[in-house]
Amino acid sequence: MVSFDAALTIALMGLATxxxxxxxxxxxxxxxLNARATRVMEVAPGCVLITVIAPRFVTGDMGELLALxxxxxxxxxxxxxxxxxxxxxxxxxxxxxxx
Amino acid sequence: MQPMSKTAFYPRNEIxxxxxxxxxxxxxxVPLALVLGAQxxxxxxxxxxxxxxxxxxxAGGSEFAAVELWSSSPDIALIVAMTFxxxxxxxxxxxxxxxxxxxxxxxxxxxxxxxxxDESWAMGLNDARSSSRPLSFSFHYxxxxxxxxxxxxxxxxxxxxxxxPTLTDIRAWGFDMVFPAxxxxxxxxxxxxxxxxxxxxxxxxxxxxxxxxxxxGWYVPAGATGGLLVAYLSGGER
Numbered sequence: 001m002v003s004f005d006a007a008l009t010i011a012l013m014g015l016a017t018x019x020x021x022x023x024x025x026x027x028x029x030x031x032x033l034n035a036r037a038t039r040v041m042e043v044a045p046g047c048v049l050i051t052v053i054a055p056r057f058v059t060g061d062m063g064e065l066l067a068l069x070x071x072x073x074x075x076x077x078x079x080x081x082x083x084x085x086x087x088x089x090x091x092x093x094x095x096x097x098x099x
Numbered sequence: 100m101q102p103m104s105k106t107a108f109y110p111r112n113e114i115x116x117x118x119x120x121x122x123x124x125x126x127x128x129v130p131l132a133l134v135l136g137a138q139x140x141x142x143x144x145x146x147x148x149x150x151x152x153x154x155x156x157x158a159g160g161s162e163f164a165a166v167e168l169w170s171s172s173p174d175i176a177l178i179v180a181m182t183f184x185x186x187x188x189x190x191x192x193x194x195x196x197x198x199x200x201x202x203x204x205x206x207x208x209x210x211x212x213x214x215x216x217d218e219s220w221a222m223g224l225n226d227a228r229s230s231s232r233p234l235s236f237s238f239h240y241x242x243x244x245x246x247x248x249x250x251x252x253x254x255x256x257x258x259x260x261x262x263x264p265t266l267t268d269i270r271a272w273g274f275d276m277v278f279p280a281x282x283x284x285x286x287x288x289x290x291x292x293x294x295x296x297x298x299x300x301x302x303x304x305x306x307x308x309x310x311x312x313x314x315x316g317w318y319v320p321a322g323a324t325g326g327l328l329v330a331y332l333s334g335g336e337r
Contacts, residue, residue: 002147005173005175009175012175013155013156014155014156016179017189020187020188022193022209024190024193025193025196025212028198040330040331041194041198043327046289046290046295047298047327047330048191049282050302051305051318051319051323053279054306054310054322058311071279074280075284075287079284081122083123083284084123084127084280086280087273088126088274090273091275
């Protein structure tokens, strides 16, 4: 069942998150971007993605860093599916061997 | 629109293509969803509450944070503030989509943006950039990715809540490395030369610093804006 407190929290979380999805889009959607802003928009996706995974780099564990390095090298060379396979298998193996 | 081959860009085919391309992401999404559901049920959330949260909020990072802060009488203001902070990156993400969706009405784009997550957004963008038609964002390809991911997220977080404590630690298997792998491959697709390195590395370093030294959640807006600021200051040249 759903308690009142839970329903209220979830509804407000949903509103907060949906607002983040709309704010930037609505703010920019009717603007003509100049060259500088266009360039920022091109670079922005990578800035967001690297930020999201940054905490993964905070570890003193050698196996973990090695797994990240293998993932990075695979990502430079291979397709999405191959990279995911290589990454999961090598991470799992390294954790079993070194963990 | 330019002339195109007969069947390639029919909406139904584009939706299917998006769903097919989502497979690698789902390999990582399913175990993560199971873990979130199991953690939530251990914190006292019912299955219905878990389904409701993952369906209406639909943003994994903020849901893990919410579950961590959850109790029988949750601190609503804290959870909602944390949710906004962690998802503040969507503001930048939505802005990058705006120029590509200009030709579509709000009636289409505003509901579609509800389903925008890191993966559906990045895959849609990447598809547009690797396409032979410049700046051609395939709305139906995006929908295919986004709807399939949403459905799987809600379904498997609910299953996780159902089977709860019997779930063993999936981290040992390496599935949590799927998202770094997916994001790095997508970043390779977005790379347009050496001028991208400075803002990206700045984002990484600022996020690392913020993760280590600032309160929970702040690393997201800090890292993203750090890189954007450097990109803006380094100007229009490439």
